[in-house]
Amino acid sequence: MSTRRDTVRRALNDSSGFRSAQDLYADLRAEGSKIGLTTVYRALQALSDSGEIDVLRSTDGEAVYRACVTDTHHHHLVCRGCGKAVEVEGPAVEKWAENVAAQHGFHDVTHTVEVFGTCAACWASRG
Amino acid sequence: MSTRRDTVRRALNDSSGFRSAQDLYADLRAEGSKIGLTTVYRALQALSDSGEIDVLRSTDGEAVYRACVTDTHHHHLVCRGCGKAVEVEGPAVEKWAENVAAQHGFHDVTHTVEVFGTCAACWASRG
DNA sequence: AACTATAACGATAACGGTTGTCAATTTAGT
DNA sequence: ACTAAATTGACAACCGTTATCGTTATAGTT
Numbered sequence: 312m313s314t315r316r317d318t319v320r321r322a323l324n325d326s327s328g329f330r331s332a333q334d335l336y337a338d339l340r341a342e343g344s345k346i347g348l349t350t351v352y353r354a355l356q357a358l359s360d361s362g363e364i365d366v367l368r369s370t371d372g373e374a375v376y377r378a379c380v381t382d383t384h385h386h387h388l389v390c391r392g393c394g395k396a397v398e399v400e401g402p403a404v405e406k407w408a409e410n411v412a413a414q415h416g417f418h419d420v421t422h423t424v425e426v427f428g429t430c431a432a433c434w435a436s437r438g
Numbered sequence: 439m440s441t442r443r444d445t446v447r448r449a450l451n452d453s454s455g456f457r458s459a460q461d462l463y464a465d466l467r468a469e470g471s472k473i474g475l476t477t478v479y480r481a482l483q484a485l486s487d488s489g490e491i492d493v494l495r496s497t498d499g500e501a502v503y504r505a506c507v508t509d510t511h512h513h514h515l516v517c518r519g520c521g522k523a524v525e526v527e528g529p530a531v532e533k534w535a536e537n538v539a540a541q542h543g544f545h546d547v548t549h550t551v552e553v554f555g556t557c558a559a560c561w562a563s564r565g
Numbered sequence: 566a567a568c569t570a571t572a573a574c575g576a577t578a579a580c581g582g583t584t585g586t587c588a589a590t591t592t593a594g595t
Numbered sequence: 596a597c598t599a600a601a602t603t604g605a606c607a608a609c610c611g612t613t614a615t616c617g618t619t620a621t622a623g624t625t
Binding site: 337356362368369372373374390391392395397399400403404406407408411412415416417419420421423424425426427428429430431 | 441493495496497499500501515517518525526528530531533534535538541542543544545546547548550551552553554555556557558561
């Protein structure tokens, strides 16, 4: 089952960095697929539910998806220019989050960390 | 000028934690104001543009706003239950972000960090 | 291969938060 | 008061997302 889901996963894997559902839909139609937008949304939701991909919201409210290479807890360093994402770990951050939460009496702590910057290539090409 | 803008700012200051535009609109109407939804959006956008308030997106795509007490760089520890937010600093995080970006050749680095948890009060009241 | 039950699919409509439009009202300056 | 400019708010338009529902593909059985 779910050839479509595999198709969407592949499309996401092929592109490093963030893609919106509409982006992926456009990509797939461009390469000749007859997939529907609804199915793209469904596939992304399924993949996200099973933890295979990452979801977050861009500043303008669009949901963006990302395929992660490792399945351990990690964060991302994202290029503002080309959208390429590097997966990074940060024991220091994990610890800090735990500590600061404990200091304020918070339990059951989670956190989100995203680092944005301009990668070497984009930096070179635009001065 | 802009009594409305002050009204919105006050409404946001009165409530600790996150509020959506629609929340604030409901609050203001509830207390008898004849303000319109459009104006609430406009005021929030103006306040956000001038850096007086913080904007971010909830996981379901709604824009949520927050009045910050300090104007130095800081992060937030947010309660999942009541939405109350504590402003926290994290030199360790700042440094980590800088380092990890430098290691990968990234320039012009910014970052977002949000820590979520259940505050002592909410933890006690729900077991 | 034929049949059936079940799941996946996709076009379209509906939904909800946000933004644009524009006439009416308020404000500031004279 | 009078005028020009800015603010306001009702309403419509917009856009990403989700629900609906008839159609199509799949898997299992005979």
